[in-house]
Amino acid sequence: MKKALLTALAASLLLACRAPEVKGVQAAAEALGGKDKILAVRTLTITGEGENPNLGQNVTPDAPLTVWKVTEFEQTIDLEKGRMRIEQVRTAQFPFALATTARQNMALDGDVAWNVNQDGTSTRLTEREAQDRRLQLLHHPVTILRAALDPTAKLSNSRKQGDRQLIDITTAKGDMLTLAIDTITRLPVSVSSTTDQPNLGDVLIETSFSQYEDFGGLKLPMRLTTKIDKWVQSDIRVSKNTVNGSAADLAAPAAVSAEAPAPADPPIEVTAEQVAPGIWWLAGSGNHRSVAFAFADHLTLFELPESEARAKAVIEKVHSLAFGKPLTEVIVSHHHFDHSAGLRLAVSEGLTIITQSGNVAFFKDLVARKHTLVPDELARNGAAPRIKIRPVDDELVLKDDAMELDLYHVKDNSHSDTLLMGWVPRDHILVQADLYDSGWLKYPWADNLKANVALRKLQVEKDVPIHGTIESYADVLKRMAEKQIEEKQERAGTRARP
Ligand SMILES: [Zn+2]
Ligand SMILES: [Zn+2]
Numbered sequence: 001m002k003k004a005l006l007t008a009l010a011a012s013l014l015l016a017c018r019a020p021e022v023k024g025v026q027a028a029a030e031a032l033g034g035k036d037k038i039l040a041v042r043t044l045t046i047t048g049e050g051e052n053p054n055l056g057q058n059v060t061p062d063a064p065l066t067v068w069k070v071t072e073f074e075q076t077i078d079l080e081k082g083r084m085r086i087e088q089v090r091t092a093q094f095p096f097a098l099a100t101t102a103r104q105n106m107a108l109d110g111d112v113a114w115n116v117n118q119d120g121t122s123t124r125l126t127e128r129e130a131q132d133r134r135l136q137l138l139h140h141p142v143t144i145l146r147a148a149l150d151p152t153a154k155l156s157n158s159r160k161q162g163d164r165q166l167i168d169i170t171t172a173k174g175d176m177l178t179l180a181i182d183t184i185t186r187l188p189v190s191v192s193s194t195t196d197q198p199n200l201g202d203v204l205i206e207t208s209f210s211q212y213e214d215f216g217g218l219k220l221p222m223r224l225t226t227k228i229d230k231w232v233q234s235d236i237r238v239s240k241n242t243v244n245g246s247a248a249d250l251a252a253p254a255a256v257s258a259e260a261p262a263p264a265d266p267p268i269e270v271t272a273e274q275v276a277p278g279i280w281w282l283a284g285s286g287n288h289r290s291v292a293f294a295f296a297d298h299l300t301l302f303e304l305p306e307s308e309a310r311a312k313a314v315i316e317k318v319h320s321l322a323f324g325k326p327l328t329e330v331i332v333s334h335h336h337f338d339h340s341a342g343l344r345l346a347v348s349e350g351l352t353i354i355t356q357s358g359n360v361a362f363f364k365d366l367v368a369r370k371h372t373l374v375p376d377e378l379a380r381n382g383a384a385p386r387i388k389i390r391p392v393d394d395e396l397v398l399k400d401d402a403m404e405l406d407l408y409h410v411k412d413n414s415h416s417d418t419l420l421m422g423w424v425p426r427d428h429i430l431v432q433a434d435l436y437d438s439g440w441l442k443y444p445w446a447d448n449l450k451a452n453v454a455l456r457k458l459q460v461e462k463d464v465p466i467h468g469t470i471e472s473y474a475d476v477l478k479r480m481a482e483k484q485i486e487e488k489q490e491r492a493g494t495r496a497r498p
Pocket of ligand 1: 416
């Protein structure tokens with residue numbers, strides 16, 4: 001009797017001084033419809049449409065992001081088995097040289113993440129991508145509260161931020177997220193987690209929930225907006241929430257789970273082809289190239305693209321060519337993330353960055369950012385990064401006894417307004433990025449390329465590109481003209497249809 005009384009007393013004391021984290025999670029669960037309602041959700045299918053802004057691909061570093069319009073969106077989550085599939089169809093709302101409509105199928109089963117390609121084949125992703133997808137699964141009020149209510153989850157660091165209570169949650173799996181709860185309605189307002197973005201480094205990914213509606217006693221948000229750092233990455237307007245519907249089988253196919261996760265650093269091949277005395281075109285795997293120029297006492301690179309790993313391989317290749325001259329500078333054609341991927345490595349190597357003036361502030365920001373989750377070379381070398389930048393406004397002539405390379409700002413280009421192209425007067429060589437690639441499906445910048453060549457009065461003989469293959473300029477003009485005629489005919493054909 002006495003013991004029972006003591007136990008009851010202890011329980012009530014425990015209740016009275018229950019941690020604010022526990023109280024916060026329980027209040028949020030109550031606001032959503034109650035713990036039992038949340039735990040009864042086995043599958044959830046979210047159907048809707050919206051937008052996917054295109055990170056790191058804006059016309060200038062400060063311009064709004066270009067946007068993929070998401071016309072079909074369906075996210076299915078199996079909460080009991082930790083599985084998820086997102087299927088969506090999106091269409092580019094900006095000039096684009098490849099397929100402007102893409103169907104995506106992104107899946108997760110426990111620790112196995114994979115994409116189903118348009119041809120039906122599957123590609124297993126890296127362990128980090130699987131972790132990111134696990135976190136993504138928890139960016140929903142139902143999934144995060146279910147994880148927070150799990151007795152093995154750790155709740156900590158309750159704090160107030162305006163009209164929100166923030167609670168850190170370490171899931172049973174060890175993943176860390178922060179839940180924000182509205183202090184008035186007690187409904188979850190957002191979930192955030194951190195990850196690495198190769199260009200930006202440590203970034204916060206935050207999904208905000210709004211426009212809650214009632215589904216048989218369970219409140220679910222009708223709008224899900226995900227930001228990476230300050231940029232919106234996905235904004236979905238939900239048309240339908242299906243709880244415990246007949247979800248398709250979300251299990252990883254045996255062939256995918258038997259496969260090892262994709263390596264974090266896939267092998268990169270860099271080839272070197274001499275295109276003129278003192279000029280080497282560095283191609284190889286992938287479709288991002290660099291061009292090396294031998295000046296009298298130093299080497300200059302045009303572009304260090306695609307990834308830090310590729311940038312490293314390109315620099316190694318340049319050193320192996322044994323010019324007996326130091327590499328001192330790199331031209332970064334524009335700020336788009338694939339083209340500026342080697343920026344931080346270049347700074348780490350002490351190279352001077354040559355770029356259009358409009359990129360300078362953004363490049364300084366990229367160099368100053370923290371990369372602690374996945375440290376890159378610049379983060380590892382420890383010293384406070386010092387960026388040496390030589391900005392180009394309209395034109396810059398790099399010239400000595402051995403080489404001349406002229407750089408020009410590409411005018412009136414709808415893909416990038418801070419783009420530089422290169423010109424070698426001795427050999428009539430044009431070095432360009434994103435104006436023309438022999439492998440493109442169409443040529444949205446054909447007229448812009450011709451206009452810029454005419455503006456600078458260049459008698460181009462050879463195109464030595466950052467994407468695609470080396471071609472005579474006559475062939476470039478011919479291919480662009482053929483495509484333009486085809487496109488005109490297609491448009492006319494479409495119009496003629498009833
Ligand atoms: Zn670009
Ligand atoms: Zn490009």
